[in-house]
Amino acid sequence: MAGSAALPQLGSDVFLTDGGIETDLIFNHGIELPEFAGFVLHDDPATEEVVRDYFRDYLQIAATQGFGLVFETLTWRASSDWGALLGYDDARLRATNERAVEFLRDLRDREAGSPLVVSGCIGPRGDAYSDLGSGDPDAAERYHRPQVEVLAGSGVDLVSALTITNTAEAIGIARAASAVGVPVVISFTVETDGALPTGASLRDAIAEVDAATDAAPAAYMINCAHPDHFGDVFASTDATIERVRGVRANASRMSHAELDESDVLDDGDPTELGGQLAGLHARASHLTVLGGCCGTDHRHIQAIASALSER
Numbered sequence: 620m621a622g623s624a625a626l627p628q629l630g631s632d633v634f635l636t637d638g639g640i641e642t643d644l645i646f647n648h649g650i651e652l653p654e655f656a657g658f659v660l661h662d663d664p665a666t667e668e669v670v671r672d673y674f675r676d677y678l679q680i681a682a683t684q685g686f687g688l689v690f691e692t693l694t695w696r697a698s699s700d701w702g703a704l705l706g707y708d709d710a711r712l713r714a715t716n717e718r719a720v721e722f723l724r725d726l727r728d729r730e731a732g733s734p735l736v737v738s739g740c741i742g743p744r745g746d747a748y749s750d751l752g753s754g755d756p757d758a759a760e761r762y763h764r765p766q767v768e769v770l771a772g773s774g775v776d777l778v779s780a781l782t783i784t785n786t787a788e789a790i791g792i793a794r795a796a797s798a799v800g801v802p803v804v805i806s807f808t809v810e811t812d813g814a815l816p817t818g819a820s821l822r823d824a825i826a827e828v829d830a831a832t833d834a835a836p837a838a839y840m841i842n843c844a845h846p847d848h849f850g851d852v853f854a855s856t857d858a859t860i861e862r863v864r865g866v867r868a869n870a871s872r873m874s875h876a877e878l879d880e881s882d883v884l885d886d887g888d889p890t891e892l893g894g895q896l897a898g899l900h901a902r903a904s905h906l907t908v909l910g911g912c913c914g915t916d917h918r919h920i921q922a923i924a925s926a927l928s929e930r
Contacts, residue, residue, distance in 0.1 A: 636910025739770030759791025865908025893922025
């Protein structure tokens with residue numbers, strides 16, 4: 620857990636995240652994201668300004684409500700396989716990752732009115748809804764290390780691997796981050812039964828990754844699932860479950876398969892979602908990072924902040 624002591628979101632104070640930026644921009648702003656890749660927006664000053672305005676909404680919420688923030692770079696799909704699909708060679712992909720970090724660091728320096736952590740976002744090599752990975756931690760480490768290196772070298776506070784479906788890829792990413800010397804958070808996606816898409820329980824997945832990496836991750840998270848799907852995980856806690864320090868929840872109760880087939884955005888009930896996450900934090904105070912994933916926007920994060928403040 621190298622460097623984790625310097626991560627303020629792993630203390631006792633609650634930090635918010637933004638919402639589901641890809642679904643927000645696609646459905647609410649009419650912006651096309653080929654292959655669901657937000658990093659392409661850094662190619663054009665006009666679309667980059669839309670991204671800046673997007674993040675400003677969350678800066679305002681945090682400043683008003685008195686919470687810190689964790690912002691992810693738009694690099695969830697800025698790795699070599701996805702980049703190649705979009706015509707990015709290694710040099711262009713590296714420059715895009717660097718720009719994504721520079722963009723958020725500049726936003727923090729110029730406009731943040733509350734603590735802001737810049738996280739370098741890493742996504743799975745395959746499809747987050749259907750690909751269970753190769754099962755080869757060494758291959759995962761080789762694949763993800765170039766992106767980890769460029770994000771770390773560009774000055775992120777940590778790297779976060781979001782929507783990870785399997786333990787082998789989590790192990791590879793954690794090993795890559797350890798080798799580079801940057802803190803890493805692993806965020807698993809879970810299905811409607813609270814288990815990983817592989818069928819492994821969250822508790823077993825964390826234990827396996829920790830055992831294989833000498834507990835390298837600074838923390839774990841859950842994202843891309845509704846609280847109804849994983850709330851029972853925190854009904855009784857132990858040292859393993861207390862390694863889970865954050866949640867980025869979906870607005871929708873639909874399964875991943877249903878979401879993948881849907882042509883419309885299910886944005887759920889922001890007030891209900893805010894109350895659920897605030898209630899979850901009340902029961903499990905180790906959950907100090909709260910925010911949104913698919914279908915959420917600034918309304919949901921405002922509702923989370925308001926519900927937390929009321930408690």
